[in-house]
Amino acid sequence: MTRTTHQGIRITVFILSLTCAVFLLAQTSHFKKITSQFSAKPTAAKTLDAGSPATKSPAANSSPAASATFQDDENDPAKEAKYTRMKELRALVESLEAKQKDEPNNASLEDQIAAAGKEYNEISKSLGGDHPPQEESSFTAASAATPRNATTNSLAGRRASTEVFPANNICNTASSTFTDDPVPNVAIPNLNLLNPVIRNINVSGMGNYLWDVDIKTFITHTNSADLDVYLVSPAGTIVTLTTDNGGTNDNVFNGTLFDDQAATPVTDFGFANNVVATPVQPEEAMGAFIGENPNGTWQLFIYDDAASNTGQFDKLELTITTFAIAPVEVTSGAYANNTPQAIPNPGVISSTINVAGAGATISKVVLVTNVPHQKSDDLDITLTSPQGRTVTITTDNPDFLGLNYNNVFAGTRWFDRAGPGFLEIGAVTDEVYFFGVLKQVAVPEGAMAAFNGQNPNGTWTLQVRDDSTNSRSGSLQNWSLIISTINCTAPNTVVTLADPLVCLGPNGIVAVNATVTNNNPVAVNANFSAALPPTLIGLPGTGVASLNQPALIVTANGVTWNGPLQPGQTVTITYKAQIAAGTPNGSQVCIDSQTSFDGAPPATVRACETLDCPVGPVNAQVTDQKAGSVLVFPYYVSKVSEQKDTRMTISNIGDAAATVHLFFIDGLTCNQSDQFLCLTPNANFSFKASEYDPETTGWVLAVAVDAQGRPVQYNGLIGNAFVNDGNYVDNYGAESFRANSPLVATITDNAARLFFDGASYDAVPNQFAVEIQSPLDAPSQRVVTTSLSGNVITGQLTGAAQVGTALVYNGNEKPFGSFSAWLNGNCQASATITSTSPRVPNGMAQMIPTGQVGTLKFNVGAAVGLILTPRTAAWRGIRTLHKTALTTTTITIPILTPIC
Numbered sequence: 001m002t003r004t005t006h007q008g009i010r011i012t013v014f015i016l017s018l019t020c021a022v023f024l025l026a027q028t029s030h031f032k033k034i035t036s037q038f039s040a041k042p043t044a045a046k047t048l049d050a051g052s053p054a055t056k057s058p059a060a061n062s063s064p065a066a067s068a069t070f071q072d073d074e075n076d077p078a079k080e081a082k083y084t085r086m087k088e089l090r091a092l093v094e095s096l097e098a099k100q101k102d103e104p105n106n107a108s109l110e111d112q113i114a115a116a117g118k119e120y121n122e123i124s125k126s127l128g129g130d131h132p133p134q135e136e137s138s139f140t141a142a143s144a145a146t147p148r149n150a151t152t153n154s155l156a157g158r159r160a161s162t163e164v165f166p167a168n169n170i171c172n173t174a175s176s177t178f179t180d181d182p183v184p185n186v187a188i189p190n191l192n193l194l195n196p197v198i199r200n201i202n203v204s205g206m207g208n209y210l211w212d213v214d215i216k217t218f219i220t221h222t223n224s225a226d227l228d229v230y231l232v233s234p235a236g237t238i239v240t241l242t243t244d245n246g247g248t249n250d251n252v253f254n255g256t257l258f259d260d261q262a263a264t265p266v267t268d269f270g271f272a273n274n275v276v277a278t279p280v281q282p283e284e285a286m287g288a289f290i291g292e293n294p295n296g297t298w299q300l301f302i303y304d305d306a307a308s309n310t311g312q313f314d315k316l317e318l319t320i321t322t323f324a325i326a327p328v329e330v331t332s333g334a335y336a337n338n339t340p341q342a343i344p345n346p347g348v349i350s351s352t353i354n355v356a357g358a359g360a361t362i363s364k365v366v367l368v369t370n371v372p373h374q375k376s377d378d379l380d381i382t383l384t385s386p387q388g389r390t391v392t393i394t395t396d397n398p399d400f401l402g403l404n405y406n407n408v409f410a411g412t413r414w415f416d417r418a419g420p421g422f423l424e425i426g427a428v429t430d431e432v433y434f435f436g437v438l439k440q441v442a443v444p445e446g447a448m449a450a451f452n453g454q455n456p457n458g459t460w461t462l463q464v465r466d467d468s469t470n471s472r473s474g475s476l477q478n479w480s481l482i483i484s485t486i487n488c489t490a491p492n493t494v495v496t497l498a499d500p501l502v503c504l505g506p507n508g509i510v511a512v513n514a515t516v517t518n519n520n521p522v523a524v525n526a527n528f529s530a531a532l533p534p535t536l537i538g539l540p541g542t543g544v545a546s547l548n549q550p551a552l553i554v555t556a557n558g559v560t561w562n563g564p565l566q567p568g569q570t571v572t573i574t575y576k577a578q579i580a581a582g583t584p585n586g587s588q589v590c591i592d593s594q595t596s597f598d599g600a601p602p603a604t605v606r607a608c609e610t611l612d613c614p615v616g617p618v619n620a621q622v623t624d625q626k627a628g629s630v631l632v633f634p635y636y637v638s639k640v641s642e643q644k645d646t647r648m649t650i651s652n653i654g655d656a657a658a659t660v661h662l663f664f665i666d667g668l669t670c671n672q673s674d675q676f677l678c679l680t681p682n683a684n685f686s687f688k689a690s691e692y693d694p695e696t697t698g699w700v701l702a703v704a705v706d707a708q709g710r711p712v713q714y715n716g717l718i719g720n721a722f723v724n725d726g727n728y729v730d731n732y733g734a735e736s737f738r739a740n741s742p743l744v745a746t747i748t749d750n751a752a753r754l755f756f757d758g759a760s761y762d763a764v765p766n767q768f769a770v771e772i773q774s775p776l777d778a779p780s781q782r783v784v785t786t787s788l789s790g791n792v793i794t795g796q797l798t799g800a801a802q803v804g805t806a807l808v809y810n811g812n813e814k815p816f817g818s819f820s821a822w823l824n825g826n827c828q829a830s831a832t833i834t835s836t837s838p839r840v841p842n843g844m845a846q847m848i849p850t851g852q853v854g855t856l857k858f859n860v861g862a863a864v865g866l867i868l869t870p871r872t873a874a875w876r877g878i879r880t881l882h883k884t885a886l887t888t889t890t891i892t893i894p895i896l897t898p899i900c
Contacts, residue, residue, distance in 0.1 A: 340477050372477065414441075537580055547565075554575045637725045712744070723878055
């Protein structure tokens with residue numbers, strides 16, 4: 001015996017004479033098929049030409065009856081008697097159906113047909129599903145398939161059952177049907193072993209995890225058993241659909257649906273001439289494809305392995321079902337029944353296993369049987385699930401020349417499997433056997449995939465039947481089940497862009513919160529990633545993960561995290577990102593976040609925020625009337641040579657000691673000098689600006705820090721300043737920013753990045769309104785703003801200058817004019833109101849005449865500010881500006897160890 005392959009398809013060629021065959025210790029797939037009709041197997045009707053065991057006699061086409069016989073080593077009269085009765089019932093149905101054509105409304109005839117069919121089915125069941133050999137007749141499935149008040153009739157000679165058990169629709173499956181190349185009526189030459197018909201089917205657009213495959217073939221042939229048909233996946237997996245089934249019957253595969261969920265294997269089907277056999281389980285289960293990526297080119301190979309008869313291929317339909325996401329698969333330990341039972345001869349035994357605690361959805365079943373028997377082909381074995389689905393494991397295998405293959409299944413492992421090479425195992429009906437040698441692994445006659453989608457918990461039943469009266473005996477020693485279940489719960493990912501402010505604009509800070517929950521019943525390895533658009537810049541060092549913190553990485557372009565999640569466990573990931581400068585108002589910024597479990601295709605969620613600053617005022621968080629963790633003195637002067645100075649006071653009204661890092665920032669150059677201030681509870685400290693930063697005009701930033709100089713949440717600081725600047729003399733309260741959480745800054749390389757976003761520190765104003773007097777009544781009113789965005793260390797500060805167009809209102813509440821580019825400066829911006837400034841139509845003196853007041857409203861990047869009114873005016877003093885809109889920003893400061 002030699003085996004060869006062509007185009008990756010398994011082909012068996014026998015170069016032996018029949019005389020030598022009886023001395024072989026091995027039985028092969030085609031020998032088994034050729035001789036099956038003589039041992040009451042209905043699945044092949046080839047006659048055996050003694051001169052050439054591998055080639056069918058030309059006479060086979062004209063006479064489906066056997067031209068030679070090979071019996072068991074011991075005759076089985078009881079079995080033959082049952083076959084005789086089944087043939088009588090078949091003839092009875094044909095006779096009754098003939099009468100029914102003349103009497104279509106005769107209910108009695110329908111009842112008789114149904115009764116005959118029921119008796120036939122009961123006899124067949126007692127034989128483990130066997131049927132008598134086919135004979136030439138006009139009997140058809142269509143004529144007797146539907147007796148009154150019944151839906152199916154599995155009388156031999158028609159379909160064994162029209163029932164298909166659908167694969168459960170779980171895990172958000174998607175199905176599509178694909179067809180082959182549009183070239184119909186392709187000839188199938190006889191003996192085309194070196195030149196098979198090959199049809200390509202291109203599959204695209206499906207999910208990456210295949211769950212179910214069905215294929216419908218349209219093949220005509222005048223001797224169906226000549227056909228060997230294989231389906232090959234894009235991954236190269238080969239599944240046998242049929243080899244040498246159908247007997248001498250014509251055209252039985254011209255519309256056949258091969259479906260793992262069908263009720264009857266193609267090897268056990270009762271074929272009839274010119275009657276389409278459908279649906280049937282393939283010879284090897286297509287469950288072998290489960291888990292593959294179905295996208296790509298599928299191929300159907302069609303061989304004719306005998307002479308004289310030919311056929312045609314018309315078309316095929318391939319239905320692919322995939323999961324939207326790959327499932328999480330869990331394999332339970334073996335469930336076993338170790339109670340031995342003797343198998344009656346003939347007779348049947350049943351053994352049960354109760355499965356409990358497994359998952360809810362079957363994805364794979366492995367059966368292990370220890371059934372020693374002196375003649376294994378006497379055995380018919382079936383497995384029935386708790387839902388009542390029965391799968392045929394083996395019937396009358398190995399059946400070769402009536403020889404006694406003993407103990408073949410005394411430890412066999414059964415499951416759906418196929419492979420890309422001819423050395424891979426095949427169906428139990430096609431295997432090679434040796435006397436007394438255990439078949440360790442085999443593919444059952446029926447498809448184990450028929451159980452897929454069912455709940456495995458409950459009672460499973462293994463039925464073992466000895467259908468022969470010979471003296472050979474055996475027993476069921478033990479059996480076990482290994483069950484895999486799947487859960488297709490996708491990662492539950494929720495992402496929010498937290499903008500606690502009324503307004504979000506360029507340079508604003510967005511706090512991102514993502515949660516990932518494992519709703520599966522088993523632990524998974526989770527991978528989370530977030531892609532940031534160009535309009536959103538990630539801030540390294542801002543990330544916090546509730547689990548596996550070291551795995552969280554935040555970069556300017558994105559975020560990644562990975563780690564294990566137990567069943568029901570949630571990881572919370574937070575980080576910050578900044579709106580890029582120049583991002584238009586009204587545009588959206590979106591973050592696409594993905595999560596995958598155990599390397600499965602990811603689930604994606606999108607979270608967006610719109611940049612849309614309102615025109616109306618807001619409830620400003622920052623004010624000069626509260627305590628906070630950061631104080632800003634928007635203006636000081638320390639030019640003693642001009643008799644100008646500023647006295648500032650910082651008080652600790654908290655119950656703990658406070659360390660304050662003071663930064664004196666030059667309003668023109670942005671250069672800074674710093675000092676530390678250490679305050680006991682309820683202490684205060686007053687100082688002149690000239691004592692620490694003489695001959696300067698600028699502003700002061702005061703930050704509460706810890707013993708290492710790192711910013712902390714300590715909302716116990718208040719401040720006040722008295723300015724003596726020549727014609728401008730008054731006091732004002734320091735603007736106070738409260739820390740709203742302990743996470744106020746990120747630390748990198750001895751630098752701290754402070755977040756003014758409403759979640760860490762209070763947000764920063766970016767729009768102001770201020771009442772002004774007529775420039776005729778109060779000349780030289782000054783507006784000053786300070787920059788609260790940028791890097792103090794490098795002196796790169798922005799945000800104080802005017803942005804866009806500002807408005808002037810007079811006492812009649814009408815916007816008489818607008819202006820731009822009036823308030824300029826980097827770290828500190830300043831502008832003076834005169835009759836001609838800011839520049840408006842007819843001038844400010846006309847806009848706001850003497851004796852009247854008006855209002856300025858303008859935008860900046862990010863700042864605080866004040867207005868100084870000269871003491872020569874009727875209304876004099878210094879006051880902070882009204883905040884009417886807010887934004888988010890960051891300021892970077894150095895980290896130094898405090899010295900007190």
